Amino acid sequence: MKSTRPKLTPGETGVNDDTTWPRRAQAPWTSVFRKVRNADMPVCRMRSLGEQIGVVLVHLSQSTKVNQASNNGLLQASFHRHHRKLGLTNRGVTGAGGVGKCFLSQLEALATRRPSPKLNLIYISTSKKALYDAKYTSTPFAGAIEELSRASQAPPPLPQLADYLAAAPAKVVLVDNTSSQDVADAYPVFLGKGISIVTPNKKAFSGSYKLWQDIFNAASTSGAKVYHESSVGAGLPVISTLKDLVDTGDRITKIEGVFSGTMSFLFNSFAPTSGASGKWSAEVAKAKELGYTEPDPRDDLNGLDVARKLTILARLAGLPVESPTSFPVQSLIPKELESCSSGDEFLQKLPEFDSQMEETKAAAEKQGKVVRFVGSIDVASKQVKVGLEQFDASHPIAALKGSDNIISFYTERYGSNPLIVQGAGAGGDVTAMGVTADLIKVVGQIA
Numbered sequence: 001m002k003s004t005r006p007k008l009t010p011g012e013t014g015v016n017d018d019t020t021w022p023r024r025a026q027a028p029w030t031s032v033f034r035k036v037r038n039a040d041m042p043v044c045r046m047r048s049l050g051e052q053i054g055v056v057l058v059h060l061s062q063s064t065k066v067n068q069a070s071n072n073g074l075l076q077a078s079f080h081r082h083h084r085k086l087g088l089t090n091r092g093v094t095g096a097g098g099v100g101k102c103f104l105s106q107l108e109a110l111a112t113r114r115p116s117p118k119l120n121l122i123y124i125s126t127s128k129k130a131l132y133d134a135k136y137t138s139t140p141f142a143g144a145i146e147e148l149s150r151a152s153q154a155p156p157p158l159p160q161l162a163d164y165l166a167a168a169p170a171k172v173v174l175v176d177n178t179s180s181q182d183v184a185d186a187y188p189v190f191l192g193k194g195i196s197i198v199t200p201n202k203k204a205f206s207g208s209y210k211l212w213q214d215i216f217n218a219a220s221t222s223g224a225k226v227y228h229e230s231s232v233g234a235g236l237p238v239i240s241t242l243k244d245l246v247d248t249g250d251r252i253t254k255i256e257g258v259f260s261g262t263m264s265f266l267f268n269s270f271a272p273t274s275g276a277s278g279k280w281s282a283e284v285a286k287a288k289e290l291g292y293t294e295p296d297p298r299d300d301l302n303g304l305d306v307a308r309k310l311t312i313l314a315r316l317a318g319l320p321v322e323s324p325t326s327f328p329v330q331s332l333i334p335k336e337l338e339s340c341s342s343g344d345e346f347l348q349k350l351p352e353f354d355s356q357m358e359e360t361k362a363a364a365e366k367q368g369k370v371v372r373f374v375g376s377i378d379v380a381s382k383q384v385k386v387g388l389e390q391f392d393a394s395h396p397i398a399a400l401k402g403s404d405n406i407i408s409f410y411t412e413r414y415g416s417n418p419l420i421v422q423g424a425g426a427g428g429d430v431t432a433m434g435v436t437a438d439l440i441k442v443v444g445q446i447a
Helices: 029-038 062-068 099-113 144-149 158-166 181-185 187-192 202-206 209-222 238-247 261-270 280-289 304-316 343-366 428-446
Strands: 074-081 084-091 172-175 195-198 252-258 369-378 383-392 404-411 419-424
Touching: 099 144, 099 428, 158 172, 158 187, 158 195, 172 428, 181 187, 181 202, 187 195, 187 209, 195 428, 202 209, 202 304, 238 252, 238 304, 238 404, 238 419, 261 280, 261 369, 261 404, 280 343, 304 369, 304 383, 343 369, 343 383
Parallel strands: 084 172, 172 195
Antiparallel strands: 074 084, 252 369, 252 404, 369 383, 404 419
């Protein structure tokens, strides 16, 4: 692969001077709103609803797994700061530990501690309901979800949503808290209309390389901003660290680490550096019970979640990786269980294959090592891969605890001692913090 970077990379894009933003005509709000309200919308596909008025905030991280089984909707909200509209979208917020609820809580606290900018919630929705109006009436953060539950209108389709936001009398930030590919595909449209985006949606930045280029080219043209720190490592400063290294002229040689809180928990329990461990199937079942896995654990064990994160980081490092399936990704799903009709059936049959993982663990132990599920990017050789690797017990990757992530950046400046980012890679509060921090950065630039 030829090592090239797109015109722009995540982070600040375009210019900050308000005068460079395209003027937005004062659309006839009554007409626009009537069209939005009366539109025939395929609600079941409207996971992108979060791009509504103002900033749309969307959180996708492993921490949302706790509630994804029951939360298949998305919460959207918008804010207004004097003449600036900000909208927010949160997916799966009904659970007490949901990222969306954490995000709203943080925004409520932010409004108290930081009187400027003042954020007014002007849009909020699930996949079936939306709370907003043509006048951008503010909804208090406290009780917003409850008020939304009483709403009667459905959210508009993405094209109408983009037009609606673009016609707002002030700058708009879309916070997409969904994991929708449809919403991700629409990013260039929103950005092209001057609507900034904050999101943890990995699909937007790990999909086709063309979409990646379209997203940042659209932002460059309009002056809109794009931030997606939480698309890798929840609230850990992974993307911002890599971007700073690249922007300051350092040469990235290798990126390696544990990028999945689920996989970290599983292998720290199944193959600990000391102490007893359980059977592989028992550890997977325990992880699911504790909320570390998707409703169907195969969605974690297939390795694609890690592959998406590696795709994002590889692109930031200068490799035009086409997709998460364009490089080797090791799946931990026994071939015989790939066709199971449900996650429950998979867990019931998994004990029959415990011997496979036991053999893998034993082989590592004979070498005085432990096995871990990692991702690596060798920039020099242009190689990206995801799968099982063996590490000495003293290695930082082997020494992880719980569901922590660890990402090591090997660069020309740092030499043989990599720059390491380590910490909680999952959790509602930390993931919401990453999105909230991105929102603050964007608001500061467009204010």
